[in-house]
Amino acid sequence: MNRFALRDLTNRLDAQSQCEDIVRILSTQEFPWDIEQALSFALFRTYAVPSIGVLLHETGEFNQRTQKRYDDTVLILDTILEHGMSSPQGRSAFRRMNQMHGAYDISNDDMRYVLSTFVVMPVRWLADFGWRALTPHEVTAWANYYRAVGRHMGIQDIPETYAAFASFLDAYEAEHFAFDARGRAVADATLELLTTFPPTNLAPKRLVHLFARTLMEDALLDAFHYPRPSKLSRTVFRLALKARGTFVRHALSPRETPLHGRQRPNIRSYPQGYAVESLGTFPKTCPVKHATGTAPAAQGGACPVTAARGVSARGGGDA
Known part of the structure; x- marks a missing residue:
């Protein structure tokens, strides 16, 4: 298959009415590894907002059952993406997610912020490290998809464009990033989980932690009271990611079959299978x-x- 065949396909689809198809192609065929990393870091940065990090810590879930919480998040979102928002499976996944969120006093602004991280961070990751950046058409479809997700979650005043999402995210982080030991504990538990994923499980934990920190902006590092990595460390690890992108661009063909979240080796909590209605917390x-x-x-x-x-x-x- 032509290296750009999937890009040509997504650009033929309508960014509004077919945004689910576009996001499905991008997430499961064109950039499955990159988008998985970007969404993991998107969720990670929300812990630096104390109202979010403290709540996650107080539930005891993200720092005591980190693997299961990671798996549940991936599988619920994966069900929506694989089957479609209006499918019975997609509606069950939304119902389960809304039940969990509805059990806590989460502000609409915090919900909008988390949604914004899922819109903005993959676009920025691919621009920095992907084998290609998203096209403007794909960016529009990506934002439209998550606007629809937000509506199903009952979020109000959702930004209307990618640029509006990015502006909201940057302003929210500038105002709300702050240190809290409980948010830091959730971040530490998540980094510890990262060291168990292949192939990083083969590397020393200190090296994995350093690698993760080189991908964080200074404001995020400061909010967690993490030490800032040296300029040399940032350069080495970021060049390694860019080199991976170059290798993928010139040496690999596009995936012909989708790779869904439930098929990834990082998902380990349900070796006997699962029902989406039983995922998450009760x-x-x-x-x-x-x-x-x-x-x-x-x-x-x-x-x-x-x-x-x-x-x-x-x-x-x-x-």
Whole structure:
């Protein structure tokens, strides 16, 4: 297959009505490794916003069951992408995701920020390290896809263009990045998980940690109180990633069959298979602190936060 055959295909598809097809091709055939790395770092940087990092720490999930939380996130999003947002499987995945989010008092701005990281970081990663950058047409489709994801999640005031997503992300991080030991603990647990993924599991942990830090901007490093790597370290590791991109461009052909998230070796929690309805967390009681006099879900009353979002205390919300 021609090295640019998939690019030519995505550019023939409509960026609005066929954005799911375009994102599916980009994620599972054209750039499966790059987009996996970019989305992992997208999620990682959200821990530097204390309102997000602290919440993840207090659930005990990301720092105690890091592999499972990683797998659940990948598999829920992978189900939506593989089967489509309007499919029964896609709707089940959205329902499961909305039930989890609805159990916590998460601000709309934080939800918009996390969504923005999923839009912006893969585009920037591919521009820096991919064997090619996304075309403007693909960038538009990528933003349209995640706009639709955001609507299914009930997020309000979603940016309308990629440029608006990027502007919102940069401003939000400039205002909200700050150190919190609990967010740092979640980041540390995630970096530790990274050292177990092949092929990085064959390298010394210190080297893997250094490699990860060379990919972080100074503002992100400072928010976690991570030491800044030397200019030499940044240059060496970034050149290595660029060299990989050059190798892929000139030595490899496009994937003819999709590589879905559920097929990746990093996903290890469900060797016997899984049902999307069983993924994620199921709080037994309402974990949100409410005003005095509010009936907690454990005593039979509806959680006022989840009820306001259309999610029952037992997780009956829809996409």
